[in-house]
Amino acid sequence: MKNTIKKAGLLAMMFTAFALTSNAQISKTKKAQKDTDAWKYEIECVGIGKPGTKVIKVWSYSKKANVANAQSKKNAVHGLVFQGYAGGGQGCTNQAALVTDPSVAEQKKEFFDNFFELNGGKYMKFVSHSADSTPEIMSVKIKGYKYKVGVIVTVNTSALRKDLEAAGIIRGLSSGF
Numbered sequence: 001m002k003n004t005i006k007k008a009g010l011l012a013m014m015f016t017a018f019a020l021t022s023n024a025q026i027s028k029t030k031k032a033q034k035d036t037d038a039w040k041y042e043i044e045c046v047g048i049g050k051p052g053t054k055v056i057k058v059w060s061y062s063k064k065a066n067v068a069n070a071q072s073k074k075n076a077v078h079g080l081v082f083q084g085y086a087g088g089g090q091g092c093t094n095q096a097a098l099v100t101d102p103s104v105a106e107q108k109k110e111f112f113d114n115f116f117e118l119n120g121g122k123y124m125k126f127v128s129h130s131a132d133s134t135p136e137i138m139s140v141k142i143k144g145y146k147y148k149v150g151v152i153v154t155v156n157t158s159a160l161r162k163d164l165e166a167a168g169i170i171r172g173l174s175s176g177f
Helices: 002-037 065-070 072-082 109-115 122-126 157-166
Strands: 041-048 053-062 127-129 136-142 145-156
Touching: 041 072, 053 065, 053 072, 053 157, 065 072, 065 145, 072 122, 072 127, 072 145, 072 157, 109 122, 122 127, 122 157, 145 157
Parallel strands: none
Antiparallel strands: 041 053, 053 145, 127 145, 136 145
């Protein structure tokens, strides 16, 4: 009887510890999502990768440096889809946004909510941190944000374009004008 009570107590403690850890992770996830929902970032080209890829630096803003770093991949893909970037050094040329009509974000809101979902969103299959990417963390106070984190990210723009074309978000390059 005592062993059963001890086992039940131990099991209850383990469950409580797991629940607290899970809640902490959920809280961090919600915080990261809240910071990202405002889409506060900057992107710039830092070089040309393999054919069909872009190597960009993403500057993300957050109250916590690790949150901004974690959101860099999502911000990179969002930037290429909706903003594009100006050309510069390292062989970079201007990159227009893949989605040229700003109203598409609202018209296809459900698609983009799922696409940019924090855990397991489809955007993850098009992006990776560059091997030499050590986050540059600058402590900058900007309207409630404390950190500006720069991370170098590689995005497979060819595959991203094909996926957006297949989903009917953008027209294919071969569809004419």
